[in-house]
Amino acid sequence: MRGGTPSTDDFGQRLRVLRARAALSQEALAHAAGVSVRALADMERGRTRGPQRRTVRALADALGLDADEAAGLEESAALGRPRPRTAEGPAVPVALALPRDIQDFTARDAVLARLQDLAGDTGPDRPVVAVVAGQPGLGKTAFAVHAAHRLAPHFPDGQFALDLHGMDAEPTGPRDALARLLGAVGVADGAIPAGTDDRAGLWRSLAAERRLLLLLDNAADEAQIGPLLPGTGASLTIVTSRQALAGLTSVHRCDLALLRREEAVEMLTRIVGPERVRAEEQAARDLADLCGHLPLAVRIAGQRLLSRPHERLGKLVDRLAAEGRRLDGLQAGNLRVRAAFALSYRQLPTQARTFLRRAALAAGADFSPETGALLAGLTLDEAVARAEELTDAGLLQSDPAVERYRFHDLLRLYAAEQVEAEDGPEVRDAALDRTARWMLRRAAAAALHFDADHDHTAPSGDPDPDGAPAGREAARAWLEAERTQWLAALRRAHDTGRHRQVLDTAEAMHWFSDLNQHWEQWVEVFQRSSDSARALGSRREEAVHLNYLAWAYNLCVHDPRAALVSADAALDAARDSEDGLQQGWALGYGAGALQRLGRLSEAETRLRDAAGCLAGQGAPQARLAELSTLNALGILLRQTGRAAEALDIHRRGERICRAGVPGRAAELIAFYHAVHRQQIGNDLAALGRWQEAEPPLRQALDVFDAAQMPSWAEQARLDLGQVLGAMGHPEARETLLAARDALAALRSPRQAEAATALAELGQTATDG
Incomplete structure (x- = not known):
């Protein structure tokens, strides 16, 4: 033998000499052979006397041994392995051998590395338990089997796999499971105690003396698992279950996510x-x-x-x-x-099955317990309990921050199939109608928190006043979180002919929509409401909602051609119903569309007609409409090179704001005043009066920010940034950067203007 390879039969001593000859540290050899440092140390110290053949081959390759040396190393390892029992004792157990590994196993590297670390951390007083739980189809068993094969060299005293049949009608009981485990470690049938507790005690005693890897697959619950877990000894137990097994203490959780x-x-x-x-x-x-x-x-x-x-x-x-x-x-x-899904579904109690399948009717990617309760016909407390139960069963996924739940896409399809199979169309439609009515009442009540015309001392109309959002912030949060759900409810109400509820909900949303111009769904909301007004034969309401629709086309989806069609239809309906206020609004929205289409002369004519129409009316609503019209007219004049005329128009609007509008809250008029202050700042900037332009723009921005109106605030921020840039102000870059990023998030067409302003600012700095 070359280099004086030791002739000793002791595997650990032979391995130690070979490593020293190769000038490798334990860490280097462990890395090259794919074993842990702890496992290698156990081999060299004699704690592991007979590692498996695959481990010996990996060590021989890493040490660069020739065929004779590798054979000698394997021979010394074989001497340390347990011998087959003679006829005088029990046979070597093979019934609980690990299943075949999957050769095309993919991904899960991080979780496998975690288990590898845990395997290296076992010791006489540190048996490790790892729980692999989650929804059907995640590959829990495949992962656990693959991990067990990878980790087998760490556990030379045996690797056992036991299917506990947790999803069967009668899962394997702890008593029977313990009998199989005891048999696996060589206890004769006649020596196995009768009682579960005695079997568990004997199992723990025997496991304490061995380095075992135990795979307990498909566990039903904690009661089934508890008696099977070793109490001491250097063992690793991997438990798989569709249940979370949250009651198991001192365990490591291995979370399997969906594949990327x-x-x-x-x-x-x-x-x-x-x-x-x-x-x-x-x-x-x-x-x-x-x-x-x-x-x-x-x-x-x-x-x-x-x-x-x-x-x-x-x-x-x-x-x-x-x-x-x-x-x-x-x-x-x-x-x-x-x-796979049916196996879990059939295990659920009746109420949980109902909740799961009905929750599949919810709109959107996730749903709240309120929605689940309405669809399933449960109380809110019952719905929360069922949602948590289904989360523990791996059939729903809970949001990490708020009380909302979601399905995997395929599981949602399965649950929806069960609605058709078990409930039928009549029950399904009743659940959807019940939910839609409730959702629209809640949505309208929440939106009215933002309605300047609403009497906030009147009853809200919320279906559950005790659980209703309290205040504007809570109302905004609910409307945003449930946006997909109440929009689906609006569709259902429209499609099933409940046109009055569609109109009432859309009307309640009118002021709230102004705060969220970046929401594209306002087009659908007001399309459906104007259609419902037409179905009810109300030309005045049709005019109102066609005007809302023109607004949405202009400002939410930036489609001026569609906006002009809607505005013209609104003008016809307003004239038919002799509603001067809606005529003024229709002329104004049509002018906005014409302006965006580049038909500036026509737009100016309509705006002047709208201002004249509205000025002659005494209602408070007409004053607000007049303010909006004057604002738009001034913008048009400035954009056509008539900034001085624009400044006069906007100051006229400012005088109306300062005088106040009877019957309208001071906060509302302050908002209109801020709109005109923003445009006064822009007019002054167009005239090159930069120093004068800065204060009104800052004042407007402060109002919009305080009101949490991002669509308005970010445009004002852009205007201010451009003025600051022209002045060489040090805040210019920061202001323009913030505006550009926010406008991009809002999908505003002015994001390009912000990017251009930033580029010009950089060019100016370079030139300087």
């Missing part, structure tokens, strides 16, 4: 081969998305394609694209996504 898209594509590639994926890369990405990045679904899609080598990936994508056929398409042999 690239990981899902990698799994697909490992199953079907890189050639097929390279040939249809976009189809592979689409397939991963349609599988919801759920490992089980991706595996089923891959196995299906593998069994059909000539079938294109795009064909399966087309099949799965139809939601009604997706679960049918996700099956290959005995692998079925629907079956």
